[in-house]
Amino acid sequence: MFRLFPLCALLFPSVGLAQAGEINYWGYDYSTRLWETPIENDFVQVGGGHWHSVALRSDGSIAAWGSDYTSQVSTTPGGNDFVQIAAGHWCSHALRTDGSLVSWGEVTHSQVGDTPSGNDFVHVAGGGGHALAVKSDGSLVSWGTDVWGEVSDTPTGHGFAQVSAGANHALALKTDGSIVSWGSDLYGQVSGTPTGSGFLQVVAGYWHSLALRADGSIVTWGSNDHGQVSGNPTGVDFVQVASGGWHCLALKDDGSVVSWGRNDDGQVSDTPAGASFVHVAGGWSHSLAVYAPALLLSATNLVAGQVVSIQADNATSGGRVFLAYSLVGGGPNPTPWGTARLSPPYMSLTPMTAGASGTATTSLSVPAGAVGVKVWLQALDWRSRTLSNGLALTVQ
16 A cells, blocks of 8 residues: 655645545544544545644645634635645644645634745644744744743754644654754653654644654653553554644554554544554544545446446455445444444445456446435455445435
8 A cells, every 4th residue: 555655745745646535533522523524535634623623635625624613614715725734722724735824713822813924835733822834945933822932942943844733842853853842841842852863753742742763663752641651552663643632643554543542532442443544643632544445435327217336446356345335324433344434224235246356346226216315335345354435425
């Protein structure tokens, strides 16, 4: 499975190259409005705020949902010229193809109003009450609240590649692979920063931080009140790290997701099983991941009184592919194989068998009186235990 190298994806975000998929979402589900999560399968990046979420589509447009308490949803910019998104606690930021920045949501701490102008930005990050960005010359710009030196202590000079913002501290990764941090140090968020080089990505949680090494291992430091540091997974097979308020996530090179830290809303225990994930993000007490399954399901000619063709690609050669559908909704619901994009009750169709090329097909008659009926459909490759993308269809 193709994945962008983490640092390259951050430095040179390209929605045209990133692998698109559907959004899996777990954790706190009240103000975050799980049920509003978009069900399309064309997303390449996700971001989590305090009670809202934001996602970038492969066509360069942005979707946002959840709490709109500070207009962080209703004022989401239109257009399809965006290449990167970042969620702050109560606001969001986006980078356009022309190198300019857009911010929306809470205005209390000037994260929106003081957003810098210009067309020379390459990366942006949002935090508790501040935000920061990397310019094309490798310098940093910060704005917003400055209680702990989040803005005034921003390092000068050049040679910076990526940034991340916590509640009241910030991190920057330099092009030589070393890390610089500043802001509040109440829990060692600054003084505990690892020295040396060889890092590929930095992420700031509320009062803790993470970094991904070039060898695929993870380092954490700062507050450990929910096991954010002590629960740090071992191994050298990680390709991306992310953080919520008090919990952490990591994406492995096999496409699986690992979570640790605070779990009062299922941020850890509800982490979806399976592989084929390509991007992860954390909100205050919820998490998101882009799921780009190898098993691709499609349906054509869903017309009343005619025959619909259903096809699954990239299935295990000679294996059985099971089909299930729902007339109630698109989930999400956890299963042993990942997230089902179906709401119970589930109904099954006759299983398909994949040919030598890995393609399985079937045809079904659509009842003549079914115009307007909504159908949610998903497939399972039984040999690989892989779920397909979910389809949300309406009979024509």
